Amino acid sequence: MSRIETTFKALNRPALISFITAGDPDYAQSLSAMKALAAGGADIIELGMPFTDPMADGPAIQLASERALKAGASMKTTLQMVRDFRADNHDTPIVLMGYYNPVLQYGLEAFAKDASEAGADGLIIVDIPPEEADPLLDAIQPYELDLIRLITPTSDETRLPKLLNGASGFLYYVSITGVTGTAQADSQAVAAHINTIKQSTDLPVAIGFGIKTADDVQRFAAIGDAVVVGSALVQTVADNAGNDQMPEMLRGQVDALSKALA
Amino acid sequence: MQKNSYKNMPDENGHFGPYGGRYVAETLMPLILSVEAAWKEAKNDPAFWDEFNALAKDYIGRPSPMYLAQRLTDHLGGAKVYFKREELNHTGAHKINHCIGQILLAKRMGKTRIIAETGAGQHGVATATVCALFNIPCTVFMGATDIERQAPNVFRMRLLGAEVRSVTSGAGTLKDAMNEAMRDWVANVHDTYYLIGTVAGPHPFPEMVRQFQSVIGTESREQLLEREGKLPDLLVACIGGGSNALGMFHPFLDDADVEICGVEAGGHGVDTDKHAASLNGGRLGVLHGMSSYFLQDDDGQITEAHSVSAGLDYPGIGPEHAWLFDEKRVNYVSVTDDEALEAFQMCTKLEGIIPALESAHALAHVMKIAGDMPKDKVILLNMSGRGDKDIFTVAKKLGIDMGAM
Numbered sequence: 001m002s003r004i005e006t007t008f009k010a011l012n013r014p015a016l017i018s019f020i021t022a023g024d025p026d027y028a029q030s031l032s033a034m035k036a037l038a039a040g041g042a043d044i045i046e047l048g049m050p051f052t053d054p055m056a057d058g059p060a061i062q063l064a065s066e067r068a069l070k071a072g073a074s075m076k077t078t079l080q081m082v083r084d085f086r087a088d089n090h091d092t093p094i095v096l097m098g099y100y101n102p103v104l105q106y107g108l109e110a111f112a113k114d115a116s117e118a119g120a121d122g123l124i125i126v127d128i129p130p131e132e133a134d135p136l137l138d139a140i141q142p143y144e145l146d147l148i149r150l151i152t153p154t155s156d157e158t159r160l161p162k163l164l165n166g167a168s169g170f171l172y173y174v175s176i177t178g179v180t181g182t183a184q185a186d187s188q189a190v191a192a193h194i195n196t197i198k199q200s201t202d203l204p205v206a207i208g209f210g211i212k213t214a215d216d217v218q219r220f221a222a223i224g225d226a227v228v229v230g231s232a233l234v235q236t237v238a239d240n241a242g243n244d245q246m247p248e249m250l251r252g253q254v255d256a257l258s259k260a261l262a
Numbered sequence: 263m264q265k266n267s268y269k270n271m272p273d274e275n276g277h278f279g280p281y282g283g284r285y286v287a288e289t290l291m292p293l294i295l296s297v298e299a300a301w302k303e304a305k306n307d308p309a310f311w312d313e314f315n316a317l318a319k320d321y322i323g324r325p326s327p328m329y330l331a332q333r334l335t336d337h338l339g340g341a342k343v344y345f346k347r348e349e350l351n352h353t354g355a356h357k358i359n360h361c362i363g364q365i366l367l368a369k370r371m372g373k374t375r376i377i378a379e380t381g382a383g384q385h386g387v388a389t390a391t392v393c394a395l396f397n398i399p400c401t402v403f404m405g406a407t408d409i410e411r412q413a414p415n416v417f418r419m420r421l422l423g424a425e426v427r428s429v430t431s432g433a434g435t436l437k438d439a440m441n442e443a444m445r446d447w448v449a450n451v452h453d454t455y456y457l458i459g460t461v462a463g464p465h466p467f468p469e470m471v472r473q474f475q476s477v478i479g480t481e482s483r484e485q486l487l488e489r490e491g492k493l494p495d496l497l498v499a500c501i502g503g504g505s506n507a508l509g510m511f512h513p514f515l516d517d518a519d520v521e522i523c524g525v526e527a528g529g530h531g532v533d534t535d536k537h538a539a540s541l542n543g544g545r546l547g548v549l550h551g552m553s554s555y556f557l558q559d560d561d562g563q564i565t566e567a568h569s570v571s572a573g574l575d576y577p578g579i580g581p582e583h584a585w586l587f588d589e590k591r592v593n594y595v596s597v598t599d600d601e602a603l604e605a606f607q608m609c610t611k612l613e614g615i616i617p618a619l620e621s622a623h624a625l626a627h628v629m630k631i632a633g634d635m636p637k638d639k640v641i642l643l644n645m646s647g648r649g650d651k652d653i654f655t656v657a658k659k660l661g662i663d664m665g666a667m
Contacts, residue, residue, distance in 0.1 A: 050563075051562075051563065052432070052563045052564045053432070053437065053441050053549060053550075053564055054441075055287070055441050055444045055445060055550075056287045056289075056445070056448065058445075059431075062431055069563060074561040075561055075562070076561075099548075100285060100548045101547045101548045101549060101556075101558070101562040101564070102561060102562035102563065103562070104546075104547065104548055104562060105547065105558065105560070105561065105562030106561075106562065126287055127285045127286060127287060127548065127551075128285065129284060129285075129286060129287075129288055129291045131275060131283070131284055131291070132283050132284060132285055149288075150287070150288045150289075151288065152287075152288050152289040153289070154288075154289050154290075154291075154292045154293065154451055155288060155292070156292060159291065159292060163288070174288070174289060176449075177289050177448060177449055177450075177451050177452070178289075178445075178448055178449035179445045179448060179449065182449070183449075
């Protein structure tokens, strides 16, 4: 059983998925931040792979990519971070999130192999709809890597079967039509759509975009199997870059979010 | 379908060989598919083309003239050089062709808001123009750097009623404006149409923009046959995203005797890190909804393009050009900023036509080769835009202080 599946099976409550960008604001601080997420009680870590043109992201995560790239982040250092994290954490699933071009340039087969060997468990590639996913699916097929599919408010019943075909790990429900860290969804509308989705799949459904506080976490956890907090954590990293206390602040923030799920 | 044709692309998924496609966030997919469905229906509807053709004639001023540049020809001393005068179109460039086409499609789809990206401001002005004509609210995304260097076009867009939104992310140029337009589109899928400014972006945009722009090549064929009794020996056009070039080239792709040449912006030289030559200096990648050639580093991070011409200052190129490059049907070359500036001045003095800096790139290539071609050969150059917008840039490059004149 994959780490992602094991994690969802073992929990008797919704999961907390926390996001930071790899290498933000630099390698050492980012690795400490990653460990702090786990220490604070994150059930799954989503790790952003920096890209110059993050078209689906709002200002907070755009700037995180810029900081990381400026500090020398690359696909190699991102995978190294996964490896370093795995050296003393064997349980927390890691989902790599990013855009297709850096993966493509690394080489699809090489990426699948190296990401899997480093200890990553899943992939979210924002700009790969099912129509363009075959080469990537073929490349990850030999490895225990889940391709996490995004489902959005615009995914209607004709789209859903396409999205579910080849999906594994969990589904990521993008709760708004928009970019990360901006507006917040109406939870009733989200609940209705998730109910529809659940009729066609047994995969857990995580809800993300615009979820920032413990209150938000509580409200959206009631209607999904997991909630994703990203921009709010990235903001903490940004506001406290260079401060030794940053990982501790992050740990405290995640701890508070995690307690909202208990 | 004809076999051995270069004109049958893309396939039904929008691929030109390994290029093109639809690399967009899932939120946009249903909308992209509905644009495709609307486009398929429109392109087979004679009423749609009647409306397009009527506006092309009365509003744009089509057909644009075919002009024999005699003084330039005499000066170069070789092949006859003809200009296809797209710079005489309403708004001063070829961009208006695909803006009219796309606004008609947006109207057909019931969209009530238009967004667009712009670099030099030509596509922004053309979009703002058709939005004024059709009374549809319009937001144009423009990099903060470009806003500064293209103030007259910013004012023009605002006069036309468009909101110009400054984009400060990245280097504040065309690539960043396109990212921001995509972000806006994701947030406003229900009522907004993204009027893309070149033969790029996700399918069906590259095919659709090509189709609207191919009026250039179609008219040229007829005009030149009438004037010279034969097809041109060589077509030359400049390439940023590649819309004016593809519009000129596409109707000639299957004419084996017609040589075709696309001119990229070489900036300080393709062997430096300051150019915008995606084909000659980039490699296969994925950005802005498409697979194509992009300027990028080893890690797949997109690098900044450079060109004296803001309209060519883009690190990618339309996917059909990438395919034609691989197929070697079109020969892609580059010229530098300095060569383009020289061509800009020469054309102005010899022909009394101030070319856009973009078109001056094509002209610079013609100046290099026309003299070595026999006098009975015919070169057709796409004069894609007029250069009034560029006089400030050129003055600065030449070290002239316009305030002190």
